[in-house]
Amino acid sequence: MNKPMRKRVAVMDLGTNTFHLLIVEGLSNDLKELRHDHVAVKLGEGGINKGLIQPAAFERGLQTMKSFQQYIEYYGVKEVKAIATSAMRSAANGKDFIDQVKAETGIRIETINGDSEASYIFYGVKASDVLSEATSLILDIGGGSIEFIIANNKQIFWKQSFEIGAARLMDKFHQIDPIPADSITEIHQYIDSILPDFYMVAGRYNIENLIGSSGAFETFAELSERTKGNEFDLKKFKSYQFDTADLINLTDNLIHSSHQQRLNNPSIIPVRVDMIVVASIVTRYLMQKLNINKVCMSAYSLKEGVLAEMMS
Template identity: 35%
Template sequence: MSATAILDLGTNTFNLLVRNADGALVFSDKIPVRLGAGGLRDGVITPDAADRAVAAIAQHLVSARSYGASRSFAFATSAMRTTSNGAELAARIERETGQPINIIDGDQEAAFIAEGVAQAWPELSERHLIMDIGGGSTEFIIRESGRNLWAESFTLGVTRLFERFLPSDPPTAAQWIEIDAHLDRELAPLWDALAANPCRILLGSSGSFDTLYNVMAHRVGRPELELGQCRAEFDLSAWRATSDAVQSATTEARILMPGMLAMRAETLHLSARQIDLVLAQLNARRMLLSGFALKEGVWSSIQDPKTPWRAYFW
């Protein structure tokens, strides 16, 4: 049975998912490319980051082939769509590896994320807010009874915030005030959407949420997420202390926290800050986690033989 590979090319991490024709998981992996590092502030992808991207794609394709994939789809998000040389990098990747790159807009990214999250929580019909924190952008989707009520992508990814504010390690009180004001101002459309569609459930999508869950789990004596686990629920009573610890620690101290994924340590405090702001706005009573996100959402789209997305066949 032939398999399909899906590559999610984020601003920080390049993710690989390989599934059989029946949808069963074959293999998954991630490479910390840091595509936006050193360039997002100027709207470019640096030469070093571009080289890391090409090497990561080549490595993922080798893995995909070794696990029986006969085709691969690659989707690029915020870093490639918002930089002046993102399309140039996509062309280089295709030229050097054979892999076509589908650069998607924020609306399509949010739609894929919502579809992926729904696979992890198919029975969740109550209105909820999906939040996906990336390096270049953060997506929000208000969803109810299997239908998206509202969705928007904001250029508030943690790498973008880090490069914009260049905070101390850890940030000073004055820097947090400045960051909070920026987030509150930029998220005004979300606050308006929530006023029209109130909900009290936050559903975090993969990435930063996975790592924050594992850090919290260690603090309260719970097991970490298991490999392939697609869902969990945060203990809100334990979240506050976990978030405070992550936000007040230095990067070096965060790296040493049990449950921490080292490649997220530099910016995880900015993820926690965004989450706290949203939890307060929701007056949330539940905080859920989906281990599924964009790449799982892509899976549904590519089942159509007439799918518009470009693929690499071998």
């Protein structure tokens, strides 16, 4: 009987804020991580709501892709998948970026629509073993878009991507720091104007849990543990269950904090220093709106979903 072949693959998740590279080796049920990089490219900086990747962001993205290609060559990876999401989807010069990356690195970037993005996120979250028979809302707060997925451990009931990511909301509403109360109200009203379809569908399901897919929820988890005086190493967690009172308290503190206070907090990575505020507002508002009291974090997201597909 032939032994299954061990594979070495690279996945790139090219988001609005962060470009991720994940290189793994092994079998689908026995993977060894060789390299995991995340670079704060901030592709949407200065142009997210104008539909344009600005020159400085374009250059940062290009240099990051060149460094990723060097790691792919160093590890001798033959099977590579690079996935681009909201910022590249909506930018008028997104195709120029894709073409230049192909010309200078040989990497072919695949731009996926919001529906495919939500599917990959579901399979990534499923791989973290956080889903059960209970119906959950999976929330992936990216820079450009937010994916809403109503699912359990067996299937997706409904999914949709909305272009209301943290970078877009920050650009529109978070101009003064700390964020004023009327700006928070405006964010709530804006969310309500975008999400009537979601609210209608959500009303048909008994949603018991909110599962935050990586991103801001990783920061919430780290803050939650470090506030209690505990060490926190994300690499040791596939998922994290929040104490609801802790989560409400820490998101309150984040919403009312100044830029300098967040900057001085070692648990908040630089790319999230400002976007964590609108991510906190969105999370809290949806918990309240849908009356959800159980919240957890899945450390797995889109790239792990892509990986699951490549390894299967």
